[in-house]
Amino acid sequence: MTHDLVAALRPLLTAEAGAEALATGTEPADLEQAVWLRLLERLEGAGPPPDPQGWLRRAVRAEARRSRRRARVERPYETEPADGEADGPEQAALTAARHRALREAVRRLPGRCPRLLEALLSPKDLTYREIAGELGISQGSLGPERSRCLGCLRRLLSAEVAGR
Template sequence: MTSSDLLTALRPLLAAEAAAEAYGTGVEPADLEQSVWLRLLERSRQAGPPASPAAWLRAAVRTEGRLARRRALHEVPYGAAAPAGHRAAGTGGPAVDRAPDPSPGVEDRVLVAETCRAVRTAVARLPGRCPGLLTAMLSPKDPTYREVAGELGISQGSLGPTRSRCLGCLRRMLLAEVAAPELRGKER
């Protein structure tokens, strides 16, 4: 069976499997199909076509569905509102030509304020130099490493590793306090 015959034969099965799996993943069925086709192409180049294409396809759809659920839990949509006074670390991406919403809703402002309060409260409970360091880094003045190091009286070279440890501690603290969101499509 040629690869084009295989693709033609598997297309209806993949469409049905992707439609069934997409409901619980929060992903469009077409996106799920595309991911599986890509996986099949990569596998075919490395190890040839699967011995049992239908069984492989079903397993690949389930795997891609699980990966989509994990991504949905951890990804933040591009352009999501950052808490006021915070800057996104490592955002060297291109600027987006979208006009910001001139009047965010009351709910959005309350959620941003609550998020800021929760982060600042957690930062205050961190051990050692972490509260001072992260408070300085979160300053709306956007200080440089040199300014933060001078303000705290520590060497500029140790600022990065210390910041990394403090952020890891903060991340673990917040993960322990915040319940993980439920999966989309999960039935009760």
């Protein structure tokens, strides 16, 4: 039934959104998408509208009004923040998220890998001698151990990225 309703309303929505978009300065596809979303929300809650065409016309107009209000209140940046600043807030948030994901993955590694990699990633910039002393292992085994741990981390992260 949902598929039939969508197929029946598509031409009307395209026409209505195209007409309203000109007056609001909005892209017709944006209006269409917003109305489809409202229809899906309605179908989940109250079910299909009794008068689908009338509901659709009212929904398009409501979305157009919402878009006009938003355009009056919101002001665009002179330039995109990411364009003007290498260390803008978006980049800082992305970097922090990557660091958190890396540290969480390191904590899930087997054996003494978490302690070894945490020591290697430490802001204290520890030497191999200091790390070996902290972990209680020989300095000569740090290189092979580090290589094994990084391999485990690489496999763990590649599996997570592929899983998404």
